[in-house]
Amino acid sequence: MERPSRLLLVSQLCIRNTAYDVSLSRSLLTWKRLTSSPMYRFRPNMGHSVPLSEIISVRGEEEEGGTKHKDDSSWKKIKDRGGQDSRQAFTVSYVERCRQHRWRCAEVTFTCPDTELCWNWVRSIREQLASISGRPRSLLVYINPYGGKRQGKHIYEHKVAPLFAQAGISTQVIVTEYANHARDHLRTDAELSNFDGVVCVGGDGMFSEIIHGLIWRTQIDSGIDPNCPDEALSPCSLRIGIIPAGSTDCICFATVGTNDPITSALHIILGDSQPLDVSSVHHNNVFLRYSVSLLGYGFYGDVLSDSERKRWMGLARYDISGAKMFLTHHYYEGTVSYLPARGAVGTPRDSSRCRSGCAVCQHNEEIRSDRAVKYEMDEASDCENDGEWRTVRGKFLAINAACMSCACPRSPKGLSPAAHLADGTTDLILVRKCSRFNFLRHLLRHTNKDDQFDLAFVEVHRVVRFRFTPRHCQSDSDLELELLGNSKRQIFSQICRDHPACGCARTYSSWNCDGEILTHAAIDVRVHCRLIKLFARGIEEPQVFEDLHNPCAI
Numbered sequence: 001m002e003r004p005s006r007l008l009l010v011s012q013l014c015i016r017n018t019a020y021d022v023s024l025s026r027s028l029l030t031w032k033r034l035t036s037s038p039m040y041r042f043r044p045n046m047g048h049s050v051p052l053s054e055i056i057s058v059r060g061e062e063e064e065g066g067t068k069h070k071d072d073s074s075w076k077k078i079k080d081r082g083g084q085d086s087r088q089a090f091t092v093s094y095v096e097r098c099r100q101h102r103w104r105c106a107e108v109t110f111t112c113p114d115t116e117l118c119w120n121w122v123r124s125i126r127e128q129l130a131s132i133s134g135r136p137r138s139l140l141v142y143i144n145p146y147g148g149k150r151q152g153k154h155i156y157e158h159k160v161a162p163l164f165a166q167a168g169i170s171t172q173v174i175v176t177e178y179a180n181h182a183r184d185h186l187r188t189d190a191e192l193s194n195f196d197g198v199v200c201v202g203g204d205g206m207f208s209e210i211i212h213g214l215i216w217r218t219q220i221d222s223g224i225d226p227n228c229p230d231e232a233l234s235p236c237s238l239r240i241g242i243i244p245a246g247s248t249d250c251i252c253f254a255t256v257g258t259n260d261p262i263t264s265a266l267h268i269i270l271g272d273s274q275p276l277d278v279s280s281v282h283h284n285n286v287f288l289r290y291s292v293s294l295l296g297y298g299f300y301g302d303v304l305s306d307s308e309r310k311r312w313m314g315l316a317r318y319d320i321s322g323a324k325m326f327l328t329h330h331y332y333e334g335t336v337s338y339l340p341a342r343g344a345v346g347t348p349r350d351s352s353r354c355r356s357g358c359a360v361c362q363h364n365e366e367i368r369s370d371r372a373v374k375y376e377m378d379e380a381s382d383c384e385n386d387g388e389w390r391t392v393r394g395k396f397l398a399i400n401a402a403c404m405s406c407a408c409p410r411s412p413k414g415l416s417p418a419a420h421l422a423d424g425t426t427d428l429i430l431v432r433k434c435s436r437f438n439f440l441r442h443l444l445r446h447t448n449k450d451d452q453f454d455l456a457f458v459e460v461h462r463v464v465r466f467r468f469t470p471r472h473c474q475s476d477s478d479l480e481l482e483l484l485g486n487s488k489r490q491i492f493s494q495i496c497r498d499h500p501a502c503g504c505a506r507t508y509s510s511w512n513c514d515g516e517i518l519t520h521a522a523i524d525v526r527v528h529c530r531l532i533k534l535f536a537r538g539i540e541e542p543q544v545f546e547d548l549h550n551p552c553a554i
């Protein structure tokens with residue numbers, strides 16, 4: 001057979017006793033059934049191509065009497081059933097796309113006429129895999145054994161560890177013993193230079209621990225003060241992989257498109273990289289938390305506070321607290337100041353969505369890099385005086401900032417469907433005081449095709465920074481002191497909280513920061529563009545699946 005110059009190898013090999021033309025280039029492994037039989041001439045799709053970048057591993061395979069014995073390192077001659085012939089086989093594992101963004105590990109075994117050829121194929125594929133940059137060789141894995149249904153350890157050992165071993169990835173596994181164990185270990189003890197990435201086995205709370213440890217460590221190592229809200233933070237070099245094993249796995253869903261441990265493990269093995277914006281939250285120049293998804297004051301803050309008191313109910317607590325807070329219908333007075341995203345492409349009302357290889361994220365990153373120096377100078381200056389800050393005062397049922405769409409299996413559209421993962425902005429959604437009926441209309445639009453922002457009492461802005469000051473407290477500490485010092489008022493406040501029928505509006509709510517409660521109402525939030533990177537590629541468009549899916553898969 002003539003070998004085209006772009007191909008590294010071309011051979012006639014067998015798959016299940018059927019002859020195929022198999023070729024290897026720098027980007028593709030392709031196999032096509034030989035069309036010598038007239039029966040196959042009229043079948044349109046007899047070929048299958050796998051991008052090299054989606055091959056997980058190649059290994060020698062010994063076949064005897066129909067039973068397969070895996071052999072990763074040595075090559076042995078094997079006899080076919082008749083005992084007259086000898087041949088060799090090798091197996092290629094690769095990513096196969098399934099429904100709803102799920103990935104699976106598929107395998108195809110090629111039988112070769114001689115040992116030399118077999119060895120040549122394995123060596124060539126391994127050389128190509130070794131030349132792919134960005135694949136991790138060594139990972140630091142943190143498992144929360146108590147997240148979700150307490151299946152983290154089992155999920156990792158049975159679904160993930162075998163795939164990592166197959167891909168030749170070495171791991172150091174730490175099963176956490178207490179809350180914040182992973183965060184503290186990353187902050188001080190972890191020898192990060194030994195690893196190509198960090199893997200989080202758990203839910204959103206566990207992911208939050210990991211980013212807090214990693215971001216903090218990166219800033220300290222770079223000599224940056226994380227407490228200063230005006231400091232431009234240094235991006236983390238290590239990527240983070242999320243193996244979903246919690247009760248809420250929204251970050252995984254928003255960046256991969258599904259909550260499936262095997263899919264996540266395969267994204268890690270292929271060395272995918274998805275940058276992610278992170279918001280830092282400060283109060284009076286003191287760092288409080290980082291957020292990658294939702295910051296919610298009012299409705300979402302109250303739902304979280306209430307649901308925390310009902311943890312024993314399991315996941316039902318979110319629905320029950322949601323219904324309760326909807327009926328309670330508290331509003332909060334305050335001032336929101338925000339710095340609009342200048343020159344950024346895209347708006348929160350766009351119909352397009354942030355998807356794998358998002359052009360909006362790339363464009364805004366380029367704009368940001370072009371303007372980096374000027375931008376940082378503006379940011380560091382007292383922006384109150386530069387005329388760009390805008391201020392909104394009023395009574396709000398909810399103040400939400402969505403750094404990403406916040407889509408999850410329970411709300412596939414998300415809080416801000418057109419928000420982007422890595423464009424350096426957050427969508428600030430202000431829901432002003434309105435009737436219960438209107439608020440219900442707004443909430444229901446998160447679940448149907450209607451635009452949840454197309455309502456007179458809702459406004460949405462794409463911003464890079466915002467501040468909130470509640471009306472009734474000059475400072476939160478004043479309020480806390482007041483509450484502590486006045487037991488009558490404290491009791492009254494508790495009664496109002498538990499018995500909304502009294503009609504007495506509470507003066508302040510708390511912030512829901514990626515599912516954690518922030519006790520301070522007055523906060524200063526700044527978006528840090530692409531501060532972290534995940535082992536993910538964003539949600540793929542359906543046609544990627546259609547293009548790459550091939551019914552010839554073995």
Ligand SMILES: Nc1ncnc2c1ncn2[C@@H]1O[C@H](COP(=O)(O)OP(=O)(O)OP(=O)(O)O)[C@@H](O)[C@H]1O
Binds near residue numbers: 177247
């Ligand atoms: N060994 C441990 N013991 C107790 N808590 C832990 C341990 N390891 C981690 N945690 C904490 O458990 C919390 C919840 O973990 P995780 O996010 O994995 O599960 P989850 O079921 O999704 O929880 P949630 O829905 O509350 O976020 C995290 O905030 C994390 O800090």
